[in-house]
Amino acid sequence: MKPAAKTKKPSTGTNARAAELLHEPELRRIVDTVLRLAKSTGAEETEVHVDEVADALTRFANNAIHQNVAEHGLTVSVRTVLDGRTARATTNRIDEDSLRAAIEASLSLAHSQPKDPRLLPMPGRQRYRSVNRFIKPTAALSAEERARAVRRACDLAVKRGQVAAGIYSNGQSQSALGDSRGLFAAYRETHSEFSITAQESSAASWAKANSADVRAFDPQKLAARACDKAHLAVNARELPPGRYTVILEPAAVLDLVGFLFYDFAATALKDKRSCLNDRMGKQLFGQNISITDDVYHPLQQGAPFDGEGLPRQRVLLVDRGVPRNLVYSRAAAKAARKQPTGHGFALPNEYGEAPMNLVFGGGDSSIDKMVASTERGLLVTRLWYIREVDPYEKVMTGMTRDGLFLVENGRVTGAVRNFRFNQSIIEMLKNVELLGPAVRATGEEAFEMVVPAMRVRDFSFSEVTKF
Amino acid sequence: MWDLCTNALDTARPRGAAYGDVRVMHLRQRDLTTKNGQVGTLSQSESIGLGIRVLANGAWGFASTDRLTREGVAACAAQAVSIAKASALAKRGEVVLASEKAYVDSWQSPFRKDPFEIPLETQLALLLAVDAEMRRVKGVTLTETGMEFRKIDSWFASSIGSRIHQRKVISGCGIAATSFQKEEIQKRSYPNSFGGQHSLQGYELVESLDLLKNAPIVAEEAAALHSASQCPEKIGTLILGSSQLGLQIHESIGHPIELDRVLGQEANFAGTSFLTLDQLNKLKYASGIVNVVADARLDHGQGLGTFAYDDEGVPAQCTDIIKDGRFRGYLSNRETAHLVGLDRSSGTMRTESWNRLPIIRMTNVSLLPGTWDYDDLISDTHDGILMETNRSWSIDDRRYQFQFSTEIGWEIKGGKKIRMLKNPSYSGITTEFWNSCEAICKFDYWTLWGTPNCGKGQPMQTMGTGHGASPARFRNVRIGTAFSNQ
Numbered sequence: 001m002k003p004a005a006k007t008k009k010p011s012t013g014t015n016a017r018a019a020e021l022l023h024e025p026e027l028r029r030i031v032d033t034v035l036r037l038a039k040s041t042g043a044e045e046t047e048v049h050v051d052e053v054a055d056a057l058t059r060f061a062n063n064a065i066h067q068n069v070a071e072h073g074l075t076v077s078v079r080t081v082l083d084g085r086t087a088r089a090t091t092n093r094i095d096e097d098s099l100r101a102a103i104e105a106s107l108s109l110a111h112s113q114p115k116d117p118r119l120l121p122m123p124g125r126q127r128y129r130s131v132n133r134f135i136k137p138t139a140a141l142s143a144e145e146r147a148r149a150v151r152r153a154c155d156l157a158v159k160r161g162q163v164a165a166g167i168y169s170n171g172q173s174q175s176a177l178g179d180s181r182g183l184f185a186a187y188r189e190t191h192s193e194f195s196i197t198a199q200e201s202s203a204a205s206w207a208k209a210n211s212a213d214v215r216a217f218d219p220q221k222l223a224a225r226a227c228d229k230a231h232l233a234v235n236a237r238e239l240p241p242g243r244y245t246v247i248l249e250p251a252a253v254l255d256l257v258g259f260l261f262y263d264f265a266a267t268a269l270k271d272k273r274s275c276l277n278d279r280m281g282k283q284l285f286g287q288n289i290s291i292t293d294d295v296y297h298p299l300q301q302g303a304p305f306d307g308e309g310l311p312r313q314r315v316l317l318v319d320r321g322v323p324r325n326l327v328y329s330r331a332a333a334k335a336a337r338k339q340p341t342g343h344g345f346a347l348p349n350e351y352g353e354a355p356m357n358l359v360f361g362g363g364d365s366s367i368d369k370m371v372a373s374t375e376r377g378l379l380v381t382r383l384w385y386i387r388e389v390d391p392y393e394k395v396m397t398g399m400t401r402d403g404l405f406l407v408e409n410g411r412v413t414g415a416v417r418n419f420r421f422n423q424s425i426i427e428m429l430k431n432v433e434l435l436g437p438a439v440r441a442t443g444e445e446a447f448e449m450v451v452p453a454m455r456v457r458d459f460s461f462s463e464v465t466k467f
Numbered sequence: 468m469w470d471l472c473t474n475a476l477d478t479a480r481p482r483g484a485a486y487g488d489v490r491v492m493h494l495r496q497r498d499l500t501t502k503n504g505q506v507g508t509l510s511q512s513e514s515i516g517l518g519i520r521v522l523a524n525g526a527w528g529f530a531s532t533d534r535l536t537r538e539g540v541a542a543c544a545a546q547a548v549s550i551a552k553a554s555a556l557a558k559r560g561e562v563v564l565a566s567e568k569a570y571v572d573s574w575q576s577p578f579r580k581d582p583f584e585i586p587l588e589t590q591l592a593l594l595l596a597v598d599a600e601m602r603r604v605k606g607v608t609l610t611e612t613g614m615e616f617r618k619i620d621s622w623f624a625s626s627i628g629s630r631i632h633q634r635k636v637i638s639g640c641g642i643a644a645t646s647f648q649k650e651e652i653q654k655r656s657y658p659n660s661f662g663g664q665h666s667l668q669g670y671e672l673v674e675s676l677d678l679l680k681n682a683p684i685v686a687e688e689a690a691a692l693h694s695a696s697q698c699p700e701k702i703g704t705l706i707l708g709s710s711q712l713g714l715q716i717h718e719s720i721g722h723p724i725e726l727d728r729v730l731g732q733e734a735n736f737a738g739t740s741f742l743t744l745d746q747l748n749k750l751k752y753a754s755g756i757v758n759v760v761a762d763a764r765l766d767h768g769q770g771l772g773t774f775a776y777d778d779e780g781v782p783a784q785c786t787d788i789i790k791d792g793r794f795r796g797y798l799s800n801r802e803t804a805h806l807v808g809l810d811r812s813s814g815t816m817r818t819e820s821w822n823r824l825p826i827i828r829m830t831n832v833s834l835l836p837g838t839w840d841y842d843d844l845i846s847d848t849h850d851g852i853l854m855e856t857n858r859s860w861s862i863d864d865r866r867y868q869f870q871f872s873t874e875i876g877w878e879i880k881g882g883k884k885i886r887m888l889k890n891p892s893y894s895g896i897t898t899e900f901w902n903s904c905e906a907i908c909k910f911d912y913w914t915l916w917g918t919p920n921c922g923k924g925q926p927m928q929t930m931g932t933g934h935g936a937s938p939a940r941f942r943n944v945r946i947g948t949a950f951s952n953q
Binding site for chain 1: 500501502503505506507508509510511512513514515516518526527528529530531532533534543546547549550551553554556557558559560586587588591595608609611645647650651652730731732733734735736738741822823824826858859860861862863864865867868870872890892894896925926945948949950951
């Protein structure tokens with residue numbers, strides 16, 4: 001096997017930092033090699049995705065590190081077109097023999113299927129907005145630095161008589177996309193995350209932050225917040241299920257409304273599996289709800305191009321409670337006689353597209369203000385194990401977790417045992433009384449979005465658990 | 468591959484690794500789907516790389532790489548040791564591993580037809596024919612079919628001298644029909660929802676499912692559900708079909724018995740467990756007819772949790788989890804076994820890929836068959852609801868309180884299925900639910916279901932698990948909760 005591209009020699013040192021990514025010219029060389037090899041195999045059109053990741057994650061529990069990992073990986077994914085048929089093959093080896101094998105596998109897969117009369121020619125050269133989300137201090141954070149920060153967080157928990165568990169991670173990733181019609185796009189970013197659960201007797205609470213810039217959050221402050229709330233969460237009392245006014249912290253909002261994103265895909269409406277079928281243009285949510293998909297928002301992350309290589313556009317999805325626009329892949333746009341919006345997934349796929357960078361409009365009510373103005377309600381830290389019960393009414397079930405508090409007469413008066421909810425997101429977004437400022441929220445059920453805290457009336461809890 | 472493994476271990480040892488294990492893995496996958504008569508996904512992928520886990524200064528480090536050169540592997544091994552030493556900056560005790568023998572072995576999962584050797588045209592032709600059968604039914608608005616095949620080679624080597632090669636062939640297949648009418652979406656799937664059935668078999672799995680025969684049945688049921696009655700809200704008798712019971716086992720028995728959860732190692736993400744260590748051999752988990760095992764051996768069946776050795780080099784075993792209703796065992800690894808009085812791991816460490824750390828995972832966690840004929844179970848039920856094929860599932864982070872809904876329900880009155888019910892759901896508390904189990908069907912109705920998408924760990928890993936179950940009856944279950952406020 002002979003090498004297709006000149007790659008960096010890996011360090012043989014003992015540094016516990018994550019591996020470095022290839023430089024853009026090296027990515028381009030891999031793309032060009034695939035395009036050259038594909039041309040010689042008879043492919044009519046060829047598209048190449050190169051994705052590389054170098055991540056590291058320190059995991060702690062019982063006030064000590066118990067898992068600590070690092071990974072490096074690079075994949076080359078090839079889509080070929082032959083006689084109106086297309087398919088994809090992916091490899092993680094970049095020698096010429098392996099790349100050629102991937103091309104041949106793609107052609108063989110493509111050849112095995114009927115012609116697709118709707119298959120579009122690949123797009124040519126595009127122009128992209130520049131976004132800079134590669135932050136050197138994030139990429140440079142070492143295992144020792146993560147360990148020291150974890151140690152400080154755990155020491156705080158120990159001092160409080162609590163038990164801490166969580167993660168501290170950082171990494172860098174990049175994607176390049178090129179095709180035989182001259183398209184080339186490349187993007188790199190860094191990412192970092194700190195998450196902590198503090199446990200005190202049978203109570204627990206949680207805090208988490210996530211950013212391209214590791215300096216954007218302070219692990220120690222997050223640890224202090226989780227520890228404080230865990231202490232407040234002890235001696236939880238049981239309340240009867242029913243409808244309550246809730247103050248949802250941003251993570252709780254995110255994990256619920258995150259389930260809406262695919263409903264804004266034009267393909268989902270065409271397939272009649274979106275909750276927006278027969279509802280576009282109608283007053284579906286409250287007038288205080290506006291949602292945009294905007295990869296360029298300063299609190300967002302992600303490439304300025306989609307899986308088809310088109311530039312991502314900012315799309316107003318919901319305007320003052322009325323669903324106004326959908327997002328379109330190239331094929332969905334052609335079928336609907338619209339313009340593609342740059343939200344397509346890599347082809348071939350059956351899902352089409354989706355908005356991946358939701359930004360909700362916010363308000364000016366802080367959580368403290370919401371609590372102060374609430375006669376009786378529940379303050380919700382986080383939700384858990386959310387699943388769809390009714391896809392059209394968008395009824396979701398799930399549990400509260402890691403800190404549920406009773407609010408009475410404008411103040412938090414104690415902890416409450418966790419509830420199960422069965423709640424329509426559509427109904428919930430009709431019942432929003434107050435909005436906080438929109439922030440970059442991170443949870444565990446949905447990918448990161450920019451959402452506000454919300455006070456919602458008549459939120460439906462159906463059952464209570466044992467803690 | 469053994470050279471790569473040796474190179475990694477030889478690099479780690481002089482740098483301070485007191486123990487090390489290495490996995491080189493080569494994963495191949497093929498995915499085919501159709502939607503509304505058109506090919507959807509058509510893709511193939513392969514990935515090969517190496518991951519090394521080391522114990523240095525009494526703490527763990529793990530690193531992985533796809534740079535399978537001598538230099539790349541050495542750098543990866545050195546990085547793992549450095550990471551372990553960093554871990555030691557925040558340790559509060561020494562890692563103690565249960566003893567285990569060294570094994571030199573090679574094993575391949577049994578299959579009759581290699582799915583990667585079956586022509587793609589044959590596979591696609593079957594899916595498109597099944598898709599067409601579903602679309603012939605009036606009222607069906609979306610049809611979906613899919614097949615997924617995997618071939619996984621792993622070469623495991625450890626510093627105690629093990630050298631184990633395993634090859635697994637995994638197949639999966641499923642179909643679904645969806646109907647949107649009058650502001651309601653209804654769906655039916657076969658043989659199971661969320662991708663169908665998955666097992667450690669070759670293409671013979673697909674051929675055994677008789678997709679063409681079942682396509683019109685699920686399509687007609689999807690359309691008919693719109694005119695079915697709403698599942699009532701009540702406390703009553705519930706019969707679960709075997710695939711739904713398989714998921715019930717997964718969520719309310721399989722996860723709580725994971726010892727890493729019990730010990731708080733998953734507290735920040737997957738959660739903990741109500742099965743604290745003081746419950747072992749004491750808790751009456753279920754009624755006396757309930758027997759559950761975690762069995763990774765081939766004798767149990769060709770499940771997604773079947774293997775010869777786990778990813779820590781421990782041979783496959785069968786562990787009693789619930790015996791005659793009593794809680795008897797956890798899923799453990801070499802690090803945690805001693806905490807529950809065991810001198811040996813129960814062999815449940817599994818990894819998704821070369822770039823992930825092995826963690827405690829379900830193997831095949833199965834409810835052993837009972838004594839009932841299915842027809843007798845129905846005819847013996849005076850007033851109950853039969854629920855089949857999962858639609859949604861949710862359980863709290865300590866695995867007490869759950870709620871499931873299924874695609875279809877059937878009202879049973881006077882020993883007969885009298886009418887179809889839509890939007891069925893049930894909920895409860897784990898131990899109360901399992902203690903209400905009072906009839907389990909016999910082996911003739913027992914299926915080893917595959918759950919291919921179990922997520923756990925940080926970074927997230929997806930793992931396949933097996934769950935054998937036959938239909939069973941439960942008394943005094945809360946039914947219809949999910950839709951009670953809508």
